[in-house]
Amino acid sequence: MARLAVAAQAWLPTDVPSTRRHILDLLVQATATGGDPIVELRQAISRWFGADAVVMLLPLSPGPERPAAPGGIALEPLAVLRRPTLWPQRPKRLPDELFSSWLWRVSVAAAVLPADFARDVVGAAYDDIDLAIAPETVRRLARLSGQGAEHLAAGTLPARPWATQDTIAGMAEDMMLRHEGLLATRDGPAASGRAKPVLQYCPRCLADDAWPYFRRRWRFAPMVACLVHRCLLHEGCWRCGAPVALLRLRVVSAQPRCVSCDAWLVHAPAIAAEQVVPRQGNLEAMLSYLAARIPAAQRGCHLDRLARRFAPGLSLANRTVVVAKLLPATAREWFGAPEDPRHNASLQMLASGVRHLGPALRRQRRRYHARLAQPGARGS
Numbered sequence: 001m002a003r004l005a006v007a008a009q010a011w012l013p014t015d016v017p018s019t020r021r022h023i024l025d026l027l028v029q030a031t032a033t034g035g036d037p038i039v040e041l042r043q044a045i046s047r048w049f050g051a052d053a054v055v056m057l058l059p060l061s062p063g064p065e066r067p068a069a070p071g072g073i074a075l076e077p078l079a080v081l082r083r084p085t086l087w088p089q090r091p092k093r094l095p096d097e098l099f100s101s102w103l104w105r106v107s108v109a110a111a112v113l114p115a116d117f118a119r120d121v122v123g124a125a126y127d128d129i130d131l132a133i134a135p136e137t138v139r140r141l142a143r144l145s146g147q148g149a150e151h152l153a154a155g156t157l158p159a160r161p162w163a164t165q166d167t168i169a170g171m172a173e174d175m176m177l178r179h180e181g182l183l184a185t186r187d188g189p190a191a192s193g194r195a196k197p198v199l200q201y202c203p204r205c206l207a208d209d210a211w212p213y214f215r216r217r218w219r220f221a222p223m224v225a226c227l228v229h230r231c232l233l234h235e236g237c238w239r240c241g242a243p244v245a246l247l248r249l250r251v252v253s254a255q256p257r258c259v260s261c262d263a264w265l266v267h268a269p270a271i272a273a274e275q276v277v278p279r280q281g282n283l284e285a286m287l288s289y290l291a292a293r294i295p296a297a298q299r300g301c302h303l304d305r306l307a308r309r310f311a312p313g314l315s316l317a318n319r320t321v322v323v324a325k326l327l328p329a330t331a332r333e334w335f336g337a338p339e340d341p342r343h344n345a346s347l348q349m350l351a352s353g354v355r356h357l358g359p360a361l362r363r364q365r366r367r368y369h370a371r372l373a374q375p376g377a378r379g380s
């Protein structure tokens with residue numbers, strides 16, 4: 001108990017006395033079941049980061065008492081206790097990265113099998129960790145990896161997002177999360193009763209990345225193509241069709257592999273998607289407009305209508321057909337008419353692929369044309 005108290009004093013990530021007492025109680029309970037939680041923590045940390053990390057992360061056990069010098073008093077030098085506030089290897093989550101992709105990259109940086117690392121740091125097995133991870137766990141992992149909790153949480157996919165997104169695209173994704181139908185899923189419920197998750201990828205993005213990572217937007221049903229590389233995404237292993245499952249991988253590799261046949265996902269063929277790219281681009285612009293310009297209470301009718309087109313479990317091939325049919329001429333049918341008619345013209349413009357200009361840009365353009373119209377302007 002005393003040893004646990006000393007270890008807990010140095011190791012626990014909080015200074016709040018009641019929280020410390022609570023964690024210490026849990027450690028004591030763990031001891032009562034016959035295990036030694038401190039030993040287990042040491043072993044887990046050395047498994048993740050190598051033996052040296054233990055010294056840095058956990059306090060040393062108190063040494064044997066020194067015999068008192070004749071006529072003196074036994075003095076125990078005070079050990080300098082260090083706090084385990086940071087992991088030794090800690091890549092940060094990239095701005096548009098999916099949470100599970102980041103966790104997978106940390107395991108690779110620590111040279112630990114992703115499956116073991118995920119089990120050790122988040123405990124329970126998740127069907128869909130990006131959706132189900134608890135905010136408290138995200139905050140703990142953020143502390144250990146030295147980044148803001150909101151920044152890390154912005155990579156997760158909860159039905160009610162609690163982190164602020166830095167980009168309009170991120171805000172549009174959060175908006176879609178409130179409509180479960182807009183996440184890509186596979187047929188049949190997983191063990192949790194939820195639909196099975198689908199993680200798509202663009203092989204050319206993976207090839208271009210200095211350190212391959214998975215974009216958060218690749219989890220959404222309307223995203224069927226990469227607009228940068230103008231090719232179709234893949235929704236599984238290009239060779240055997242198995243779903244992408246980064247945190248079930250039993251190989252340490254900076255290049256994502258297939259969990260079933262070990263194929264490198266970066267070797268997937270890039271299939272041109274010229275027909276669908278403009279349709280998806282326009283839809284993304286409309287979703288961004290919806291997130292940035294239309295009040296939350298007026299968005300539901302558009303998102304419900306859109307979600308009906310992407311039935312749960314729809315394959316990538318079928319979703320591609322859906323997106324290809326999002327034609328400008330029928331935008332009011334598949335996107336709905338805005339409650340406030342002032343948004344009509346802008347939405348129709350975006351559906352046609354004309355970039356929406358904000359008021360500042362419009363003013364700038366008017367000034368430019370006014371200058372051109374002045375006599376002698378062209379010659380000057």
Ligand SMILES: [Zn+2]
Nearest residue numbers: 202205226229
């Ligand atoms: Zn790409």
Ligand SMILES: [Zn+2]
Nearest residue numbers: 237240258261
């Ligand atoms: Zn495979």
